[in-house]
Amino acid sequence: MVAALALGLAALAPASARAQLSALPVYSPVSPASQMPKVFVFADYGHGSGAIAGRRFLGGRVLVTPKGRLFASAGAGQLHFGDPRFGSAPSVAAGAGLALRKLPRFPVALLQAGIGYIAFGDAITGRVHQVDVPIAVAAGIYAPAPLGTVRLWLASRAHLRHVASSAPLPRVRVWKIGFGGAGGASITLRSGLGLQAGYDMLWIDDPVTGGQRFEGAIGLGALWAHGF
Secondary structure, three states, X not given: OHHHHHHHHHOOOOEEOOOOEEOOOOOOOOOOOEOOOEEEEEEEEEEEXXXXXXXXXXXXXXXXXXXXXEEEEEEEEEEEOOOOOOXXXXXXXXXXXXXXXXXXXXXXXXXXXXXXXXXXXEOOOEEEXXXXXXXXXXXXXXXXXXXXXXXXXXXXXXXXXXXXXXXXXXXXXXXXXEEEEEXXXXXXXXXXXXXXEEEEEEEEEOOOOOOEEEXXXXXXXXXXXXXX
């Protein structure tokens, strides 16, 4: 039974920051303080590596930046485990943050946090629930270009994770803390359409064995921006 639980928990991918969605990198909304509301809509694809190799995510997110330095986001999608025993499961998330003053070498700095949730299994095999709470600091460059706007960013974070399982699996209720980082780039054309890419790394203890595991995620996506 413990081996079965370990197999089930290993099927989970990390819920990643800003809109903490499974197998998706920590995307950071690098942009100067807004003088008008901005809205970003993202279509996302994510692919896991390391302990979550083979996991794929398809979904979307919405980011809203009111006037000033605050921003908020929400997203949802479907995580495909790459294993017919688990199939797929929905994932939901929300996040918020604050743009800080300029750093010496980075025009934009951010504080951001969020929460993501995913569950899989059923009453016969048992359910596994996972909650992820990443808290990140990010810095990046926002540069107008002839065709649009280019953004480059790096982020580091503390990552809290709660895992709980229900019968007939052995009951596990545990909090783990890990540390991670991410980086990425995006380009937004003058039409508001654009592309983005990112890579995420997380080191966190396994909820069953207690040993440290590495979870990686690469993300690709399209975006539409209003007021950028």
